[in-house]
Amino acid sequence: xxINPERSSRPDYALLERQVESVLEGERNLMTxxxxxxxxxxxxxxxxxxxxxxxxxxxRKGDGQDLLVGPFQGxxxxxxxxxxxxxxxxxxxERKTIVVPDVHAFPGHIACDSASNSEIVIPLIxxxxxxxxxxxxxxxLNRFSEEDREGLERMLAAFMDGTDFS
Numbered sequence: 001x002x003i004n005p006e007r008s009s010r011p012d013y014a015l016l017e018r019q020v021e022s023v024l025e026g027e028r029n030l031m032t033x034x035x036x037x038x039x040x041x042x043x044x045x046x047x048x049x050x051x052x053x054x055x056x057x058x059x060r061k062g063d064g065q066d067l068l069v070g071p072f073q074g075x076x077x078x079x080x081x082x083x084x085x086x087x088x089x090x091x092x093x094e095r096k097t098i099v100v101p102d103v104h105a106f107p108g109h110i111a112c113d114s115a116s117n118s119e120i121v122i123p124l125i126x127x128x129x130x131x132x133x134x135x136x137x138x139x140x141l142n143r144f145s146e147e148d149r150e151g152l153e154r155m156l157a158a159f160m161d162g163t164d165f166s
Contacts, residue, residue, distance in 0.1 A: 007046035013151025020155050024162035033163040035071035042073035047140050050074030055132035078112040086110035088133050091121040101142045120144040126165050
C-alpha cells in the first residue's frame with residue numbers, strides 16, 4: 001500500500017469534485033481522463049490498495065458482456081470480469097453502487113489481490129447504458145462510508161460529464 005501523508009480517510013469531496021473538473025479541463029479522451037481520475041483518487045484517499053476502471057466489452061463467449069480492466073493504480077488486476085460475477089459484475093447488472101464492508105463475506109467475490117478487505121464499486125452509466133464501473137479496494141475492513149459513496153458518485157459524475165465515450 002502506497003503511503004501519502006496528504007491522503008485523507010475523510011476527504012473534502014466538494015474540493016475533489018472541483019479538482020476532477022480542473023484535471024480534466026480541455027481533455028475529453030476516455031483513457032487519458034480515466035488514468036487521471038484513477039491517479040487522483042489513489043493519491044488523495046487514504047488506505048487504498050487499488051483504484052481503477054473496468055469498461056464494458058462484448059463477452060468472449062456467448063452474447064453477454066464483460067468488464068475489461070482499464071486505467072488503474074495498484075497491483076495488477078483481474079483483466080476480465082463477466083457481468084454478474086463478483087462485486088464489479090454485480091454492480092454492472094444492478095446498475096447501483098455497492099459498498100462492501102468485508103469482501104470475504106460477499107458471495108462470489110473475486111480476489112484479485114488477497115490484501116483487499118473492503119471495496120466500493122460505482123457504475124458508469126452513459127445514455128442509459130452501463131459503460132463500465134469504477135472500483136476501489138482497501139486493505140481495511142469497513143473502509144468506505146456513506147459519505148465516501150456520495151462523494152465518489154459526485155466525482156464520477158464530473159468525470160462522466162467531462163469525458164467522451166465514443
